[in-house]
Amino acid sequence: MGEQTPFDEMYNADGTIREPYRALSEWLAEQPDKGLALMQADAEAIFRRLGITFAVYGSEEGTEKVIPFDVIPRIIAANEWRRLSRGIEQRVKALNAFLYDIYHRQEILKAGRVPEKLILNNAAFCPQMMGLEPAKGVYAHIIGVDIVRVGPDEFYVLEDNLRTPSGVSYMLEDREAMMLLAPDLFHRTKVAPVETYPENLRRTLESVAPDSAGRNPVIAVLTPGIYNSAYFEHSFLADRMGAQLCEGHDLFVDGGKVYMRTTTGPERVDVIYRRIDDDYLDPLTFRSDSMLGVPGIFDAYRAGNVTLVNAPGTGIADDKAVYTYVPEIIEFYLGEKALLNNVPTYNCTDEDQRAWVLENIGDLVVKEVHGSGGYGMMVGPTSTKAQHEEFKAKIKARPDNYIVQPTLSLSTCPTHVDGDVSPRHVDLRPYVLVGGDEVRITPGGLTRVALQKGSLVVNSSQGGGTKDTWVLED
Amino acid sequence: MRITIEHRLTLNAPSGTSQAMFHLLLTPPSGPAQTVESWSVEMAGIGQAGRFVDGFGNTAHLVNQPRPDGEITIEARGVVATRDTNGVLGRPPGEPVPALYRRLTPLTKIAPELVDGLKPTRSNRLDLLHGLMQRVGEKLGLPDEEAAPGQTQMQADGGQVQSQRQGDGATEDNARADAADYAHLFIGAARALDIPARFVTGYRLVDGPAPCNLHAWAEAFDESLGWIGFDPHQQICPTERYVRLAVGLDKDSAPALRTVPVVEIAQRAKLAVIPAAQ
Numbered sequence: 001m002g003e004q005t006p007f008d009e010m011y012n013a014d015g016t017i018r019e020p021y022r023a024l025s026e027w028l029a030e031q032p033d034k035g036l037a038l039m040q041a042d043a044e045a046i047f048r049r050l051g052i053t054f055a056v057y058g059s060e061e062g063t064e065k066v067i068p069f070d071v072i073p074r075i076i077a078a079n080e081w082r083r084l085s086r087g088i089e090q091r092v093k094a095l096n097a098f099l100y101d102i103y104h105r106q107e108i109l110k111a112g113r114v115p116e117k118l119i120l121n122n123a124a125f126c127p128q129m130m131g132l133e134p135a136k137g138v139y140a141h142i143i144g145v146d147i148v149r150v151g152p153d154e155f156y157v158l159e160d161n162l163r164t165p166s167g168v169s170y171m172l173e174d175r176e177a178m179m180l181l182a183p184d185l186f187h188r189t190k191v192a193p194v195e196t197y198p199e200n201l202r203r204t205l206e207s208v209a210p211d212s213a214g215r216n217p218v219i220a221v222l223t224p225g226i227y228n229s230a231y232f233e234h235s236f237l238a239d240r241m242g243a244q245l246c247e248g249h250d251l252f253v254d255g256g257k258v259y260m261r262t263t264t265g266p267e268r269v270d271v272i273y274r275r276i277d278d279d280y281l282d283p284l285t286f287r288s289d290s291m292l293g294v295p296g297i298f299d300a301y302r303a304g305n306v307t308l309v310n311a312p313g314t315g316i317a318d319d320k321a322v323y324t325y326v327p328e329i330i331e332f333y334l335g336e337k338a339l340l341n342n343v344p345t346y347n348c349t350d351e352d353q354r355a356w357v358l359e360n361i362g363d364l365v366v367k368e369v370h371g372s373g374g375y376g377m378m379v380g381p382t383s384t385k386a387q388h389e390e391f392k393a394k395i396k397a398r399p400d401n402y403i404v405q406p407t408l409s410l411s412t413c414p415t416h417v418d419g420d421v422s423p424r425h426v427d428l429r430p431y432v433l434v435g436g437d438e439v440r441i442t443p444g445g446l447t448r449v450a451l452q453k454g455s456l457v458v459n460s461s462q463g464g465g466t467k468d469t470w471v472l473e474d
Numbered sequence: 475m476r477i478t479i480e481h482r483l484t485l486n487a488p489s490g491t492s493q494a495m496f497h498l499l500l501t502p503p504s505g506p507a508q509t510v511e512s513w514s515v516e517m518a519g520i521g522q523a524g525r526f527v528d529g530f531g532n533t534a535h536l537v538n539q540p541r542p543d544g545e546i547t548i549e550a551r552g553v554v555a556t557r558d559t560n561g562v563l564g565r566p567p568g569e570p571v572p573a574l575y576r577r578l579t580p581l582t583k584i585a586p587e588l589v590d591g592l593k594p595t596r597s598n599r600l601d602l603l604h605g606l607m608q609r610v611g612e613k614l615g616l617p618d619e620e621a622a623p624g625q626t627q628m629q630a631d632g633g634q635v636q637s638q639r640q641g642d643g644a645t646e647d648n649a650r651a652d653a654a655d656y657a658h659l660f661i662g663a664a665r666a667l668d669i670p671a672r673f674v675t676g677y678r679l680v681d682g683p684a685p686c687n688l689h690a691w692a693e694a695f696d697e698s699l700g701w702i703g704f705d706p707h708q709q710i711c712p713t714e715r716y717v718r719l720a721v722g723l724d725k726d727s728a729p730a731l732r733t734v735p736v737v738e739i740a741q742r743a744k745l746a747v748i749p750a751a752q
Contacts, residue, residue, distance in 0.1 A: 106571050120577045127577060127723060130529035130570040252493060256524015256536050284497050284536075284734045295495040295734035296524075299536035303526040 007151050007411040008423055009074065020077040020472055023188045028072070028414070028421065036416045039071045039181050046177045067170060068465030073178060073185075074413045074426060074447040081192075081471045084147070084155060084430070085441045087340035090330060092143050092432050092439060095160060095317045097333035099139035102316065103129045113332050114325045119316060123370070126278060126313030128285055132302055135208040136436025139311040142201070142273070143432040144168075144445075147340070149411040156341045156408060158427065160326070162310060162318040164275050168431050169233040170466050171446045172197060172240075178468040190473040192443035198240035200433055200440045205243075205271045207435035208307050213270035219243040220251065220260055222274040224292045234275050243273070253296035258306045271307045272297070278312045286312075320369045320403050344406060348399035357404045358392050365405045366391045379456050381407050410456055413467065415449055425450045427458050428469065444469035475557075475714040476511070476748040479677060481550040481688075483731055485739045487542040494542045497732040498523075499675070499720035500550040501533040505566050507559045507703075508717055513552030530672075530727065531569040532720045548731065553748065554717050561703035561711030563693065572695040574723075575670035581724040582662035582673075588613065589666045599669065599696050603704060606667075610660045610706035654690040654725045656707040661692050661724065670695040672721050674703065675728045679715040679745045687745040689716070690725060717745075 010021040017025045047066045076084070101108050102119055103126075109116040119125055144165030146158040175194050179186060202219065209217035223234035225247050238245035250261055251269065259266040274281060280290040282298040300306050316322060324345045327338040346364075348354045357364060361380055368376035378391045395402050412423035430445030447467040448458035458464040487494045496517070504510045517537060524536035539546065578584070588609050594602055657673055664671035671694040678689035691705035691712060703712035712718075722728030731739055 104571075106573055109573060116573060116576070120573065125577070127574060127727070128529040130574060131527070131531070132529070252538075253495065253524075253536070254538055254540075255522035256526075284495050284732055288734070288736050295493070296497075296536050296538060299497060299524055299526065299534065302528065302534075303524040303536065305524065 006409040006423075006425065007149060007154075009149070009411050009413050009426075010423075020075045020080075024073065024075060024185070027182070027185050027188065034419065036071055036421070037419050040416055042181055043069050043071055043177055046180060047173070050173055050176075067460050068451060069174060069177060070415050070424075070449055070451075070465050070467045071178075071181060072414050072416055072421065073468040073470045074428075074449075075470045075472065076428075076444065078472050078474045081443060084340070085443075087155070087157075087338070088145050088430055088432055088441055089439050090334065090336065090339050091145065091157065091160065091326065092140065092434055094330040094333050095143075095162065095326070096137070096139055096434060098329045099311070099314060099317050100137055101333070103132065103139075103313065108329070108332050111332070113328050114322070118321055118325075122316055122319055122322075124313070124315035124319050126316070128298065128302075129311065129313040132311075133304075134311050135210055135307045138208055138434050138436060140314045140317065141204055141208060141309045141434050143434065144429045145432060147428045147430065148408055149426075149428070150409055151411075154341070156343045157326070158343060159320070159323065160318045161429075162314040163277070164310065165429070165431070166230040166233055166275075167429060167446045167466075168197060169236045171431065171442070171444070171469070172236075174446075174466055174468040189470070192471040192473050194442050194444055194469075197431065197442045198237065200442070201237065201273075202241040202243070203437075204433040204435035204440060205241075205273060205307075205309060207437045208309065209270045210304055210307055212305060217270035218260070218267060219271045219273065220246045220269045222246050222248070222251065222272050222276055222294075224248075224276050224280070228275070230275065237273075244269075248276070248292050248294050251294045251297070253294060253300050256296075256300050256303045256305055258294070258297060258300050269306060271309060273309045278315065281308075281312060320367055321400075324403070343408060346404040348395050348402055348404060354395065354399055358395065361388045361392055363407055365407050366395065367403050367405070369401050369403060377457075379407060382455065382457075407456065410450075410458075413447070413449065415451070415467075417451065417453075422453075424453070425456050425458065426467065443471035476553060476555045476750075477677075477679060477717060478553050478746050478748055479551060479687075479717065479743065481677070481730070481741070481743040483548040483550075483739055483741050485546050485733065485737050486544070487539075487546060487737060488735060491542055491735060492540070494539045494546070495734045496535075496537040496539075496548070498535040498537060498548070499528070499532045499728060499730055500535070500548070502552075502554060502676075502717055502719050503531075503533065503566075505718070506563050507557055507561075507712070507714075509555045511553040511555055513550070513554075515548065515550045517546070517548040527568070529570065530720075530722050531566075532722075532728070556714040556717060558714040561713075562699050562701075563703065564700035566701075572670040572701075575672045575695065576665050576668065577723060578662070578665055579724045579726075581726060582658050582665060584662045584666040585613070585659060586666075588659065588663040592667060594667045594669060596697070600699070600702070602667070603664065603669070603694050603696075603702070606660060606663050607704045607706045607709060610656055610663070611709045614656055614659065614706075616709070652690075653705075653707040656705075657690050657692040658724060660694075660704060660706045664692070664694045672701075673724045673728050674718055674721050675725070675730055676719045677717040677743055677745055678705075678708075679747065686741065687743045688730075688741055691716070693721065 140162040144161040221238040258269045279287045280292045282293045283290045284295045285298040301308050330338045346353045364380045366378045410425040413426045414421045415424035426449045433440040447469040448464045450458045519537045519539045528534045661671040677687045693701045720728045
């Protein structure tokens with residue numbers, strides 16, 4: 001599958017321009033020699049000034065890097081986006097219904113539609129969440145759905161990120177940078193705004209405040225601290241939505257309620273957008289050696305005195321092994337067929353499927369069930385024989401630890417590389433906010449681009465960059 | 475049988491602790507086998523405690539003490555009337571789905587030889603569980619009731635003394651399986667047979683002078699009878715001499731007390747029968 005011609009989002013097969021890219025194509029043609037290169041240099045300076053950096057774990061070239069930004073935006077037509085966003089909304093509603101069910105009556109397990117052991121013995125399942133009534137019934141408030149495109153009308157969901165999806169600050173900063181770099185391009189096209197995200201995030205968080213909160217609930221962003229790779233984003237979001245950025249030691253629990261230490265004394269906190277993993281959230285309930293969390297915060301949550309966003313235990317719904325059941329989950333709770341495709345996934349615990357996988361490993365993508373960020377995965381067509389053998393051995397040793405999918409031919413977008421414009425593979429992560437009142441999806445999202453020619457790995461930790469993503473308005 | 479219970483927990487927070495947090499599972503539930511006639515928990519800060527029901531249906535308290543100084547004491551006491559139901563508890567309302575208790579945990583690993591040759595069916599579940607209880611007894615040996623008083627406290631408690639998920643090196647040095655180990659072995663085996671099973675922290679009335687009446691046992695689920703208690707340490711189903719305090723997946727999820735900072739907790743529970751009125 002690796003050799004087939006990928007879908008080019010700008011050009012039709014006959015070389016003509018696809019309609020959504022018309023204005024961009026004209027603009028590109030008008031750029032003087034080295035115009036894009038100069039713009040690229042400006043972009044770098046803008047990002048350094050804004051302070052947008054990220055840390056690559058295991059990198060030796062200093063911890064702080066500027067994520068590569070490509071000056072050519074990626075464009076999605078209004079009708080394409082309508083279809084996508086309907087599919088996304090359907091998905092997040094079903095996943096929240098699934099979470100409610102498995103932490104209450106577990107009807108879907110009783111019905112045998114999802115294997116019980118897959119859920120109950122899963123490390124991401126959180127028994128402490130049983131029977132808890134989250135405010136307005138919402139578990140996953142902030143979701144990043146990873147989507148790839150393989151044809152004009154063919155989209156696949158790769159992954160639903162329901163823990164603490166990151167990258168939304170890049171979406172916002174990419175737009176800001178693009179408006180500074182190419183204001184004229186925005187005059188020629190009507191682009192749906194993304195800058196409403198922080199305001200929408202705030203509204204979403206306010207909509208799930210506990211009943212005890214006043215008219216203006218107090219919101220805090222809980223970060224593991226400056227050494228976390230996404231610390232910039234935590235401070236950025238807190239700043240943009242006017243919330244307090246806190247580390248664990250800035251918060252404390254008293255009388256079953258959560259307070260923030262301020263210069264004017266303790267202030268009650270109603271909603272916590274936490275960017276700390278479940279395990280580290282509360283040493284009293286989870287890992288007792290955690291220095292990052294707040295002792296007692298989970299009990300305060302259970303007592304209904306604070307809302308945690310996202311709820312602990314949401315990871316069970318984006319587990320890679322559970323992923324294969326999402327179409328089933330949508331049907332079970334909504335009585336509808338899934339609008340967005342899942343990538344066909346092979347189950348290595350099944351003997352026949354495993355044999356086939358081992359035979360064809362060179363054409364396949366192997367992912368660790370609990371891996372993320374592009375770590376612990378192998379893309380068959382771009383890996384060496386030795387890597388194939390290594391992953392074959394891994395699958396044989398622990399078949400339940402891996403899922404295997406066909407290598408999708410990700411669509412390409414024109415990308416500025418070394419003074420030239422050439423196609424590179426992209427994916428898309430739209431950001432979804434599920435409030436007690438409504439579902440808000442920011443038009444577009446984060447486009448990640450694999451800057452290496454032919455590469456299909458778009459993760460920033462693996463040499464990927466980002467692009468501003470435009471959803472055109474009618 | 476009416477039983478008075480006095481359960482005392484003491485600990486010392488390290489000096490310089492700015493805030494001590496306490497997660498208490500010290501409120502026994504009323505149910506088919508016991509009715510709580512009166513109960514109180516006393517400690518500094520309990521008046522402002524957060525009260526809630528945890529994921530396993532236990533009544534929990536969250537207490538905090540700013541800058542704790544010296545020895546901290548928690549006293550739970552009350553009167554519980556018990557009934558002998560041959561261990562049968564049915565399906566009390568407000569509990570999570572039984573399937574939850576099929577989850578394996580690091581403490582409830584399966585010993586394959588325990589389940590060897592056992593095949594659960596709809597009709598034989600009760601016999602099978604009794605057989606399992608017997609196998610656990612044979613594997614770990616019968617407990618030594620004459621254990622030295624100092625050891626008894628360690629042996630019989632629900633696992634709270636040293637464990638707090640930091641390993642129980644000190645108790646394991648004794649090379650004696652305690653009641654919790656018996657329960658874990660039973661629970662792991664039941665789960666291996668797809669039978670939901672859970673850990674119970676509670677009290678047991680013993681004859682003669684006993685320094686501590688804290689105990690641990692297991693409960694397994696039967697589709698027709700509901701939850702049924704099994705005490706593999708004593709090789710019986712709980713009688714009216716047993717009082718349930720809290721349940722969980724294993725001893726780490728059902729301790730009477732968890733604290734931050736993690737410190738050693740000494741516990742002492744005294745049970746006495748109230749003579750029937752003349």
